Amino acid sequence: MGLSKDFLTLADFTSEEIKHFIFLGLELKEKQKKGIIYQPLKGKTLGMIFEKSSTRTRVSFEVGMIQLGGHALFLSQRDIQIGRGETIADTARVLSRYVDGIMMRTDDQQKLVEMARYSTIPIINGLSDLYHPTQAIADFMTVYEYKGKLQGLKLAYLGDGNNVAHSLLIGGAKLGMSIAIASPSGYEPKKEIVELAEEEAMKTGSKILITNDPKEAIEDADVVYTDVWASMGQEEEKELRKKIFAPYQVNQALVIRAKEDYIFMHCLPAYRELEVTEEILEGKHSVVFDEAENRLHAHKAILVALMGNK
Numbered sequence: 001m002g003l004s005k006d007f008l009t010l011a012d013f014t015s016e017e018i019k020h021f022i023f024l025g026l027e028l029k030e031k032q033k034k035g036i037i038y039q040p041l042k043g044k045t046l047g048m049i050f051e052k053s054s055t056r057t058r059v060s061f062e063v064g065m066i067q068l069g070g071h072a073l074f075l076s077q078r079d080i081q082i083g084r085g086e087t088i089a090d091t092a093r094v095l096s097r098y099v100d101g102i103m104m105r106t107d108d109q110q111k112l113v114e115m116a117r118y119s120t121i122p123i124i125n126g127l128s129d130l131y132h133p134t135q136a137i138a139d140f141m142t143v144y145e146y147k148g149k150l151q152g153l154k155l156a157y158l159g160d161g162n163n164v165a166h167s168l169l170i171g172g173a174k175l176g177m178s179i180a181i182a183s184p185s186g187y188e189p190k191k192e193i194v195e196l197a198e199e200e201a202m203k204t205g206s207k208i209l210i211t212n213d214p215k216e217a218i219e220d221a222d223v224v225y226t227d228v229w230a231s232m233g234q235e236e237e238k239e240l241r242k243k244i245f246a247p248y249q250v251n252q253a254l255v256i257r258a259k260e261d262y263i264f265m266h267c268l269p270a271y272r273e274l275e276v277t278e279e280i281l282e283g284k285h286s287v288v289f290d291e292a293e294n295r296l297h298a299h300k301a302i303l304v305a306l307m308g309n310k
Contacts, residue, residue, distance in 0.1 A: 006116040006123045007302050008109070009131045010167055011196060015174040015204065021137045022144060025294065025301035029141075032067065032297070039069025040308045046072045047099040048126070049080065051106045056268065056295050057126045057134070061103050064300040070307075073099065092118035101307045122306035129163060130190075135267050136167035138298035140175065142291040143223055146263050151176030151204070156221035156258065158182050158214050158248045159275055160241075161189030164227045164267055169193060173200035173208060180209040182217035184244045214248050221258040224285075225265045226250045226275045242274065250276040255285070263287045 010018060031038050046065050050058065058074065065072040082091050088111055095102055096119045104112055105126035116123040125133055144150055155172055157165050161183040169189060172179040179197065181189055188194075194210055201208050211217050218224060229245040230238040255262065264276075264286045272278045280286065 005306070007133060007306060008112050008116060008123065008125045010133045010136060010171040010174065013174075015176070018137070018140070018171055018174055021298065021301045021305060022140050022150075024305060025137060025141045025297040026144070028300045028304070029294070029297035039067075040304055041065065041100075042069035044070040044100040044307055045098075046070060046303065046307070047075055047095050047102045048072055049075045049082070049102060049104040049106070050126075051077055051082075051104075052127065054105055054126070056292055057103075057105055060296040060299045061126065061303075064296055064303060067296075068300055068303060070100075070303075088114040089118040091115070092123075096120040101303065124302060124306065127163065130193075131167050132163040132267070133167045133171070134299055134302060135164060135295070136171045137302065138291060138294040139168065139225075139265060139267070140171060141294045141298055142265065142287055143177075143263070145290070145294075146287060147222060151206075152178075153222040154178040154180065154220060155223040155225060156180045156182070156218040157225045157227075158217060158250055158254075159226045159245060160187050160229055160231070161210075162227060162231055165189050166193045168225065169197040169208065170200065173197040173204060173206055176204035176206050178207040178209075180207075180211070180217040180219075180221065182211050182214040182248060184248065185212050187244070188212075214254060215257060218254055218257045221262055223265060224250060224255060224258050224262050227267055228269065228271060229275050245275070249274070250280050252277070252279060255280060265291050268292055 048061055062072040092115045101122045103124040103126045106128050109128040109130040112125050112128055147153055155177055165181055166189055169179050188210055198208050229241045262285055264280055266288045270281055
């Protein structure tokens with residue numbers, strides 16, 4: 001497939017290309033479960049730049065590279081000169097001479113865009129202020145495993161219209177999934193990203209709903225999804241957000257409006273009894289730990305597609 005050199009946002013890929021990542025991830029997961037050694041990235045190195053802390057992103061990319069036969073280098077702001085003022089452009093050009101790909105977790109999507117502009121190797125968005133596309137691939141993999149399809153399903157997302165919501169909006173629309181997002185007033189997804197998703201939805205027949213009413217969003221949902229109310233960097237807003245987001249908590253009173261066989265998803269870490277009750281998180285509908293496991297295989301799919309021998 002003629003994939004983009006970089007993995008910055010799902011907006012850069014066609015629905016077929018997104019499906020390629022999803023099904024390659026499922027294939028790599030099956031290989032791993034069967035004990036099949038598959039090492040297409042033997043001798044290759046991934047540089048991992050972290051400006052934000054991480055559990056799942058760091059461990060899954062690092063383990064993924066090892067399983068694929070390659071190596072991963074963890075680079076915090078303290079380890080490289082970006083933290084001391086070296087430009088993104090210079091960092092990109094230097095690292096392009098040393099490693100075969102860069103995964104970056106940052107607070108600013110523009111840093112990724114600039115990194116991609118000046119690098120000669122693939123750049124992967126491990127999370128930014130605007131998007132979390134690697135998470136979305138794992139999410140769609142998980143939905144497919146449980147539902148056997150993506151097109152025609154409804155995913156309801158309750159909470160902050162953040163980077164996760166943005167990637168689910170764009171990816172879901174491209175895959176023909178209807179996406180309903182309920183957020184408090186002033187915390188909705190960005191208008192330009194909603195408009196982009198609506199354009200894609202017109203092509204695939206899916207529906208996009210942005211509302212302030214969680215009951216409206218969750219009605220007849222196949223998938224119920226939430227995320228933390230205060231993301232990294234928003235800690236000072238935590239107490240305020242607790243009050244504003246309280247009606248959006250995923251609890252038993254709300255999920256009775258979803259389909260009987262709904263699955264519950266959360267990208268983790270989860271704060272129990274805040275955005276979701278313990279009863280739901282640990283209940284029979286919850287697939288959050290399968291979803292977390294799929295980060296490993298989704299990331300491997302992205303690495304193979306971008307860094308494998310073309």
